[in-house]
Amino acid sequence: VNHGAAGELPAGNLNASITFKKGLRSGNPRGGATTPFVFKAAEGYIVCRARIDAAARDREGRPPALPNNFKIYFKRSKNATQSQFVEVTEVNFRDQLNARWSKITTLDTTRWGARGTTAVEGTTFEFFVYVPRSVRPTQVSRLRRATQPAINRQMARLRAHEANNNLQIGPVQAQHLAVHNARQPEQAEEGAVFAVPNDATTRQAAAIDRSRAELDNADDQAAAQRNNLMRPIVLELNGTMVEVRVNVASLRRAVGVPEHDMFHQGIYNGYEHQELPEGADMEDVDHQEQPE
Numbered sequence: 145v146n147h148g149a150a151g152e153l154p155a156g157n158l159n160a161s162i163t164f165k166k167g168l169r170s171g172n173p174r175g176g177a178t179t180p181f182v183f184k185a186a187e188g189y190i191v192c193r194a195r196i197d198a199a200a201r202d203r204e205g206r207p208p209a210l211p212n213n214f215k216i217y218f219k220r221s222k223n224a225t226q227s228q229f230v231e232v233t234e235v236n237f238r239d240q241l242n243a244r245w246s247k248i249t250t251l252d253t254t255r256w257g258a259r260g261t262t263a264v265e266g267t268t269f270e271f272f273v274y275v276p277r278s279v280r281p282t283q284v285s286r287l288r289r290a291t292q293p294a295i296n297r298q299m300a301r302l303r304a305h306e307a308n309n310n311l312q313i314g315p316v317q318a319q320h321l322a323v324h325n326a327r328q329p330e331q332a333e334e335g336a337v338f339a340v341p342n343d344a345t346t347r348q349a350a351a352i353d354r355s356r357a358e359l360d361n362a363d364d365q366a367a368a369q370r371n372n373l374m375r376p377i378v379l380e381l382n383g384t385m386v387e388v389r390v391n392v393a394s395l396r397r398a399v400g401v402p403e404h405d406m407f408h409q410g411i412y413n414g415y416e417h418q419e420l421p422e423g424a425d426m427e428d429v430d431h432q433e434q435p436e
Contacts, residue, residue, distance in 0.1 A: 148245065148246035148247065148248045148249070149248050149249055149250045149252065149253050150245060150248040150252075150253060150263040150267075153185055153241055153242055153245045154185075154264055155184065155185070155186055156184065156264070157182045157183070157184060157264075158182065158183055158184065158185060158241075158264065158267075158269055159180065159182060159264070159265070159267065159268045159269065160180070160181055160182065160183055160192075160268060160269040160270070160271060161178050161179065161180050161181070161268055161269075161270050161271065162178070162179050162181060162196045162199050162200075162271045162272070162273065163176045163177070163178040163179075163270070163271070163272045163273075164176050164177050164178075164179075164200060164272075164273050164275050165272060165273070165274050165275065166275055166277055167274065167275075167276065167277060168274060168276055169217070169226075169229075169274045172226050172227070173274070176272075179199040180268075181195050181196075181198075181199050183195055183269075185238060185241050188234070188237060188238075189232065189233065189234040189237035190234065192216075192232075192237065192271075193216060196216060196271060196273065197210065200273070210273065210275060211276070211330070214273055214274075214275075215231055215273070215274070216231070216232045216271055216272070216273055217229040217230065217231055217232065217271065217272040217273070217274070218230055218231075218232045218240050218244070218269070218270070218271055218272070219244070219270040219271075219272070220240060220243050220244050220247070221244065221247045222247065229272055232271070241269065244267075244269055245267070248263055248267065252266065276329075287327045287328070287329075288326070288327050288328070288329055288332075289327070290323045290326040290327045291326070294326035295322045295323055295326045296322075297326070298321070298322040298323075298325040298326045298331065298338075299318065299322040301325070301338050302318055302321055302322055302325075302338060304338075305338040305340075313350075313353075314349075314350065314352075314353025314354070314356070314357065315353065316349045316350075316352045316353050316356070317346065317349035317350045317352075317353050319349075320345060320346060320349040321338075321339075321340060321346070321349075324339065324341065324346075325338060325339055373391055373392055373393060374389045374390070374391060374392070375389065375390065375392045375395075376388070376389050376390075377389075377390055377395075
C-alpha cells in the first residue's frame with residue numbers, strides 16, 4: 145500500500161464531513177448542508193454509516209428524509225469533481241480511506257508543519273449522500289403515473305415474485321400491487337425488489353380475494369347440486385317411510401314449478417351477523433332521558 149508523505153493511515157480519530165445534496169447524483173446538484181463528524185477507520189463502514197445517519201437526524205431535528213438504502217459517496221482526492229465521487233461500501237471502505245490518505249503530498253505536510261498542524265488535523269475525509277427530493281413525505285409528486293405498460297411490467301415482476309416465493313396472490317391484490325409498484329420511482333431501478341407493502345389497502349385486497357374465492361366455491365357447489373338430476377325424496381309406502389331417488393325435472397313438471405331453484409342459497413343467503421368484540425359497542429346518547 146502506498147502511504148504517501150503522511151505515512152500509514154492513523155488508527156485514532158479522523159476528521160470527516162458529510163454533505164447532504166438534494167437531488168439525484170445524475171443531476172449534479174450544487175451545494176448542500178455539510179455537517180462535520182469524527183470517526184475511526186477501524187470502526188468500519190457500518191459505524192461510519194450510523195454516524196452519517198445520526199448527522200442527518202441532528203441536521204433536520206427529526207428523523208432524516210433518507211431512503212433506507214441510501215448510498216454513501218466519497219471524495220478520493222482533494223480536487224475530485226462530483227462525477228469522480230466513488231460509492232463507499234463495506235467491502236471497499238478501508239481501501240477508499242487509504243487512497244485518500246495516500247494523496248497527501250510533501251507540500252501538504254510542509255504547509256501544515258509551518259502552521260503547527262498535523263496531517264490528521266489538516267485532512268478532512270469528505271462523504272456525500274444524495275437525498276432525492278421525492279423522498280420527503282410532503283412532496284407527493286414523487287409518485288409516477290401508473291400507465292398501462294408500466295402496470296404490465298410490474299404484473300410480470302409480480303408473477304416472478306410469486307413463483308420465487310411459492311405464493312398465490314389473487315387478482316384484486318395483484319392489480320393493486322402492480323399499480324402500487326408502477327407508481328414508485330425506485331421500482332424502475334435495476335435490481336429493485338418487488339414491494340409488497342403491509343398496509344391496510346393491501347390487506348383489504350387480499351381479504352376481498354379470499355371472499356371471492358369462498359363465494360366462487362359456494363357457487364360451484366350450488367351449481368353442482370342444481371345440475372344433479374336425481375334427488376332423494378321420502379315417500380310413505382304401506383305405512384313405511386321410504387327414501388326414493390327421483391328425477392327432479394320430471395317432478396317439477398308434475399307439480400308445476402319452474403325448472404330452476406328459486407333461492408339456490410336460501411332466502412337470506414346464509415347471512416350471519418358479525419360478532420363485535422366486547423366493549424366495541426358505542427353508548428347510545430341520543431335516546432337517553434333528558435333531565436327535567
